[in-house]
Amino acid sequence: MVTKNQIKLIKSLHQKKYRKEHQLFIAEGVKVIGELLKSSLVLEHIYCTEALNFEVSSSMVSLVSKDDMKKMSALTTNSNCLAVFHCAKEEEVDYNDIVVALDNIRDPGNLGTIIRLCDWFGIRHIICTSETVDVYNPKVVQATMGSMVRVNLVYGDLEQMIKNAADVPVYGTFMDGDSIYKQEFVNKGIIVMGNEANGISKTIESLVTQKIAIPRFGSLQQTESLNVAMAASIVINEFRRINF
Amino acid sequence: MVTKNQIKLIKSLHQKKYRKEHQLFIAEGVKVIGELLKSSLVLEHIYCTEALNFEVSSSMVSLVSKDDMKKMSALTTNSNCLAVFHCAKEEEVDYNDIVVALDNIRDPGNLGTIIRLCDWFGIRHIICTSETVDVYNPKVVQATMGSMVRVNLVYGDLEQMIKNAADVPVYGTFMDGDSIYKQEFVNKGIIVMGNEANGISKTIESLVTQKIAIPRFGSLQQTESLNVAMAASIVINEFRRINF
Numbered sequence: 001m002v003t004k005n006q007i008k009l010i011k012s013l014h015q016k017k018y019r020k021e022h023q024l025f026i027a028e029g030v031k032v033i034g035e036l037l038k039s040s041l042v043l044e045h046i047y048c049t050e051a052l053n054f055e056v057s058s059s060m061v062s063l064v065s066k067d068d069m070k071k072m073s074a075l076t077t078n079s080n081c082l083a084v085f086h087c088a089k090e091e092e093v094d095y096n097d098i099v100v101a102l103d104n105i106r107d108p109g110n111l112g113t114i115i116r117l118c119d120w121f122g123i124r125h126i127i128c129t130s131e132t133v134d135v136y137n138p139k140v141v142q143a144t145m146g147s148m149v150r151v152n153l154v155y156g157d158l159e160q161m162i163k164n165a166a167d168v169p170v171y172g173t174f175m176d177g178d179s180i181y182k183q184e185f186v187n188k189g190i191i192v193m194g195n196e197a198n199g200i201s202k203t204i205e206s207l208v209t210q211k212i213a214i215p216r217f218g219s220l221q222q223t224e225s226l227n228v229a230m231a232a233s234i235v236i237n238e239f240r241r242i243n244f
Numbered sequence: 245m246v247t248k249n250q251i252k253l254i255k256s257l258h259q260k261k262y263r264k265e266h267q268l269f270i271a272e273g274v275k276v277i278g279e280l281l282k283s284s285l286v287l288e289h290i291y292c293t294e295a296l297n298f299e300v301s302s303s304m305v306s307l308v309s310k311d312d313m314k315k316m317s318a319l320t321t322n323s324n325c326l327a328v329f330h331c332a333k334e335e336e337v338d339y340n341d342i343v344v345a346l347d348n349i350r351d352p353g354n355l356g357t358i359i360r361l362c363d364w365f366g367i368r369h370i371i372c373t374s375e376t377v378d379v380y381n382p383k384v385v386q387a388t389m390g391s392m393v394r395v396n397l398v399y400g401d402l403e404q405m406i407k408n409a410a411d412v413p414v415y416g417t418f419m420d421g422d423s424i425y426k427q428e429f430v431n432k433g434i435i436v437m438g439n440e441a442n443g444i445s446k447t448i449e450s451l452v453t454q455k456i457a458i459p460r461f462g463s464l465q466q467t468e469s470l471n472v473a474m475a476a477s478i479v480i481n482e483f484r485r486i487n488f
Contacts, residue, residue: 109353113471113474116470116471116474117470117474120458120460120461120470121460121461122460122461181485214364214481215484216364216365216366217364217365217366217484226360226361226364226477227357227360227473229471229473229474230357230360230361230473230474230477233470233474233477233478234477234478234481237458237478237481237482238481240459240461241425
């Protein structure tokens, strides 16, 4: 059972404003919920349209109708379960490792992909402008496939965060940057990834200490740009390969 | 003006079956259409909801109502223009360069991203199983941002195509493969990318001569896998960096 008020609350969590107010977010589907349950995240409640086996107290699980699920779900194709979790606290960023900085990434799929990528390459911290898409956006939660629990995202004044990091090299990709193949990367630094349409903003560009570029091949040279998640994959891989 | 029969034809092009039958496909939005017009693709017609400036004979452009555009469009957010182009002929594959092989990639966004990536890195040929998502799928056309015209996709019996290539190394990513950082890559070979859920099929795996892996970092090591487009970015970059 789910009350009208609960449905109303859950629907409100589709919006950032209410996620922030309630410090709650939703996750859908057995796989994603299962991954989040393995983490330190605190579960509020699970709603299912059929009996499912989750390793939680039965008082935390309610059966609901498909109609009610449809009202609560943020996905176009409804799942058979939806969970409400408490948002994690932002941790302090450790600038003695590689930190990824996101300058207004707007696409939930891109953010989700970048989080999975950071998780794969053992990058723990991502710092973001306040305008960057929210990690608790339902589409981001789905796209991260659970890896959001292993990466710490901190939102705020990106300029100030980078300035506070002091003495750390700040890398940014630009068309006129130096080839990534010619860099002497170290295991420390901030890698800035820019907005999908506008790239890195002027304010953040002024803080970049090393402009880098992914070489473009082929005779035609007409490709405008790589998608930001692909560029992040290539650049982060270059940082990690120095350990080999 | 657009007739009911034209709308019917254009709507039918949302489906692979009819694109194949008519050898036509649709592209939407000023940017994408503009890119395709610069290529050798043959334009059939452009439909716009407002006067737009394309460098084509005015007889090739028709003004249509927003309602008619809505009927023709394959996108959820309709654009102000839609063009119908003739499909390009598949070219012969040149195995003296790097060729990407797609073993049942199903997601249009992933295929679009891989095409952009190949274009960036100067890879001209992609060979695909017949089950791989169609390059002329409207979502793929949008995701490639025009780079589909510079990459040749050949669909068919992937096993046979790889066998025909003879003497060429065949690379595939597997969890138990050898680290990409320890490879002596050459400027020749087939790079196989597998299906999003199931990876590389057994039949194609038996043709792989070099199993490779993207090292995973971090102490937790819980990330299941990288998205196929990210994995492709990292692997293709490793092949191209040997030229530097």
